Amino acid sequence: MNKVILAAAALAVLSTAAQAQTVRIGTEGAYAPWNIVNDAGELAGYEIDLGNAICEQAGLECEWVQNDWDSIIPNLLAGNYDVIMAGMSVTEERKQTIDFSQEYYPSDPARFIVMTGSDIDVSNLSGVRIGVQSNTIQAAYIEENLAEGNTVVQFANPDQSIADLAAGNVDVILADGSFLESVAGGAQGAFELVGDGIVIGGGVGAGLRKEDTDLIATWNEALDALKADGTVNELIIEWFGEDGSTF
Known part of the structure; x- marks a missing residue:
């Protein structure tokens, strides 16, 4: 009986750990209205709100990491964070190095x-x-x-x-x-x-490491849900105005 109790406790700990998975999101914090540092010294913007909504939808903990644009992809590949949300257009050249989620903003001319x-x-x-x-x-x-x-x-x-x-x-x-x-x-x-x-590149999506297939799937599932319930369009209008490109 004790072995059964211990096994159940171990499974509960593992389940809690899985639910508490932390995903680190890299952003620039210098590209309004996508990502900025507000007057309180905190990251804000469309991508910050959307990233937090994605993590809540997927049951993930979010941790934001501010990073200069020039090294934002190298630091993703180095493991310093897990996702890039930084107004990054999906391009074939970038897809040679990293993968992308589905677009969360249509092409931005x-x-x-x-x-x-x-x-x-x-x-x-x-x-x-x-x-x-x-x-x-x-x-x-x-x-x-x-x-x-x-x-x-x-x-x-x-x-x-x-x-x-x-x-x-x-x-x-x-x-x-x-x-x-x-x-x-x-x-x-x-x-x-x-x-x-x-029009130069495609729409804007989250950048992820190619090998992180489970995280890519989780990110896309959460985006599907947030598009379906209107959250994505609401955030676009909030940050880009009524002229923002919605889905």
Whole structure:
């Protein structure tokens, strides 16, 4: 009888441990409205709310890890966290190294932003200084299509690129439209979006290690449920406004 009790107790401990599995989520904390550090010094944004909702839906404990963009994939592969939620577009190039969950935001077209009143014609860029965040799909697009005849300035984080645009160190910036809309909308008219949106990558999804197939399946099951009950669309509208791209 004692052996049966001990076995049952051991199973209960194992079951509790499984339920309390901690998933570490890496994010940048510098890309509004996807992920930011708020006035209280805490991570906030669409992906923070969604990541927490996914963990609650899946019965997982969430632990957020803030990480610079340039090393965000290497640190996932190194095991410093288990999932990336950082406004990362799904691309074939990235899929050679990591896997992705299903998309939790449809394709976010890139946009150009300039200082208000600029006479730069983004349909025919020549002899200008183009700012872009390094290791992004926008940086790859600029190098392939607009590097010749222009000066490309790469930045480690998006806030630095906006600061250099304001300081006159670059003439135009290319980045995700949703991020630049938040910049233009909160800058009292200092910046303006110009030109049409440019679709470069796919939608935005969570990055995971290829071998973590169980976690990928769990993440997708939770996203399916949150899309079905309207949570994902509600969070998109909350953080991106009524013009946000919903499912």
